[in-house]
Amino acid sequence: MTGRTAQLRSAARFASRLYGERAGLVVDGYVRRNAFARLQLAPGRDDPYPIYEQIRAHGPFLATPQGNLTTADHAICKEVLRSRRFGVQPEGQEPPADFDLSFLDRNPPDHTRLRRLVAPAFSPRRMTDFRAAVEKTVGGLLDDVDGQGTFDLVPALASPLPIAMITDLLGIPDADHATFTRYGMALGSALSGLRSLRHAQEVMTAGRDLDLMFDQLFELRRREPRDDLITALVAAEGEQVRPDEMAPLCALLLIAGFETTVNLIGNAVNALLDHPDQWSLLVADPNLAGAAVQETLRYDPPVHRTARASWDDVEIAGHAVRRGQWINVLIGGANRDPAVFRDPHTFDLTRTDGADHLAFSSGIHHCVGRPLAELEATVALRALAERMPGLRRAGAVRRRNATLIRGPLSLPVRVG
Known part of the structure; x- marks a missing residue:
């Protein structure tokens, strides 16, 4: 068999499996x-x-067509996420080889070892040092749209801010916003499954490009170390x-740094503009920006399931769970559980019971980049309230074509 023939057969098997799975999903859903x-x-x-x-309404669990379980019950979700007898892979099983998500897809001890390497970069002290850079970046981005009247919040602010911050933290010189947005969106969209051969090709291309870029950066930092995360990894x-x-x-780190924050900012502004009374509260008191971030994380989080x-x-x-059986933890549903949150479908900046949201997961896989995401979103919302108090919609929201990650692809707004 020639190499070309083998490639064609491999592609045919991949396409058959991909479209078979999509067809099965459509039948199960519709x-x-x-x-x-x-x-x-x-x-x-x-x-x-x-x-x-x-x-x-089905109760604690709903069975999936594949024989696994799904839950939107907050107490169960929290228990499963925190239990050391549940893993991101079945016990003793290696993560999939085709899409390496590093420690996100690994159980201890590999998860612990890799996470420990990057955790210091997101410490409270580092976030304090980072605040000035976030404020400067937000100010510059809003300066760029000042006077335009109408602009799209996602490419103007929500997307370039986290790209600038995570590439700075990693130590990527001369990072191009458009290129890294493409990388982040391509790889992030694959988290909820491949939709087509074209989508698969986009994800593979982004992965190869990133691998090449990082390999070159590793070599550069071996010769020219700096105070950044890539230098720490090389060491x-x-x-x-x-x-x-x-x-x-x-x-x-690039995907997580982009996906969490771009959608958090987009979802926050979208919810605030949907609730003019809450936007007015924030404008009257920009110190509520942190509360607006936490309520968005509960009300419409960037990541909806794990x-x-x-x-x-x-x-x-009271439900039997078999060894090796998967439980789909519906973070978005758990965050609106009426057993935990008063008026769970109400977006309320003055809420006092929202701290127990699961937007950043829980347990040992609690999002390591949470402090940075919250800092960026808080600074962005505060600046918008102070500089653009008359902000309102200028068109319809267009959502990203994804279901695990939720956020706007386009959010046109008008100032004044």
Whole structure:
């Protein structure tokens, strides 16, 4: 068999599996009306919250067509995320080889080892040092649109801010916003599954480009070390991190640094403009920017679900969970659980019961970049309230074509 023939056959098998899975999802969602399947289709992209309530109405768990479980119950989600007897992979199983998400897809001890390397970069002290850079970047981005009257909030502010900050933290010189936005969107969109061969090609190309860029940066930092995260990784190479783990680790930080914050800012402004009374509260008191960020994380978080595999035969909320069975943790649904949050479908900056949201997961996989995402979003919302108090919509929101990650692709706004 020639190399070309082998490639064609491999591509044909991949296409058959991909489109077979998509067809099965469509049947499960639209014909069999399985609520979890619908979450992964257009209804889940456009408005997942009514579907979460359907799942909640089934009780603690809803079975998926694949024989796994789904829950929007806050107490169960929190228990599963915090339990050391649930993992991001079945016990003893390696993560998938085709899409390396570094420690996000690894159980201890590899998760612990890799996370420990990057955690100091997001410490409270580093965030204090970073605040001035965030404020300067936000100010410059708003200066660029000052006087335009109408602009798209996503490419003007929500997207370039986290790209600038995470590339600075990593130590990527002369980072191009448009290029890194493409990388972040391509790889982030793959988290909820590949949609087509074209989508698969976009993800593969972005992955190869990033690997090449990071390999070149590793070599540069070996010769010219600086005070950045890539230099720290290079210094730990061979002892705390293997050479083949370095590029996926940096790619994860880039994706997470972009995906969380761009959608957090977009969702926050979208919710505030949907609720003019809450926008007025923020304008009257910009110190409420932090509260607006936390309420957005509860009300419409950037990441809507994750999954854990049980390592034991256990019973949760009176339901048997088999060893190796997956539980789909619906973060977006848990954050509107009426057993925990008063008037859960109300967006309220003065809320006093919102601190227990699960937007950044929980347990050992709690998002390591949370302090940076919250800092960036808080500074951005405060600056918008102070500099553009008359902000309002200038067109319809266009959402990203994704269901696990939720946020606007385009959010036209008008000043004054």
